[in-house]
Amino acid sequence: MVIGSSGSGKSTISRKLAKRYRLPLVHLDHHFWQPGWVQPSDEQWRRQVGDLIAEEHWLHDGNYSNTMALRLQRADLVVFLDMSRSRCVWRVLVRYMLGRQDIPGCGDRIQWRFLRYIWQFPRRSRPRVLDRLTAFDGEVVRLRRPREVQRFLAELDK
Template sequence: MQRVLVLGSSGAGKSTFARRLGAITGLPVVHIDQLFWLPGWVQAEKEIYRPRLAQAAAEPRWIIDGNYLSTIDERLPRADHVILLDRTRFACLARVARRIARSYGQVRPDMAEGCPEQIDWAFLKYIWDFPNTQWPQIIAAIGRHKAWDRTTTLKSDRAAEAFLRNVSVTRMRS
């Protein structure tokens, strides 16, 4: 496991999972949000974020967290392991509510500079619609790249914890 792609809805825990997996494995973590957003929540032009992402994905070792389906076909073939955080809408919304309560107005470590935590109806709708809009596209991309044999689906925090424990134990034994 040298190049890991972590996918899932907003609020599924992608960044937290990626950081924890990075701490266990020593793999560098790339948060796509840091490449995609400019200060003030301005979306970077393709000419800016695509080369940054291509450079990150060209590295021999990484964990990249984030969906950004417009670039999934560039990242997925390079990944030797894909983690799908398949959480329910309610779990994702609850996690986002906790995150907002904890860090509203602050810039999270996995976010681009100048992009403080905020919430609006469009973001909540994105999370609610994710299983019907984004998830099928992620599943199709995994199929297109014949990546199911290197994909792990984690449906709960407990499953994610078990996966991380297993990776940790495996690394200690090697």
């Protein structure tokens, strides 16, 4: 399971880990967002995540704090990309400028509200994530810089 703020590099490292370990990669954004940026109801989302974690092997990419506890129950490893807010905002802005189109029916968009969420992630979301990870029985890898991500991936290849 790979978690972190938007723009932290979750999708990039998830693709590499899924390829390395031959795991089915589940980008939660692709399952959450419906065409036109429509959100499912909480009940629909919990049911969908329940179906996704029922699989024997998986690698999930995404936060979604309202279903994190469900996913942690079935995870054995969590990679927490705890990158700086400025790096995350920069990456999201670059992704927007490059026109990333990876969620079907949802054209790339950027809103101040989204940038504010990223900027406030360290203060608002990180403490809750860390609390959940403290209670997690599996292995947690917390990476704070791109250099640490590179070292982590290099170690896996040894």
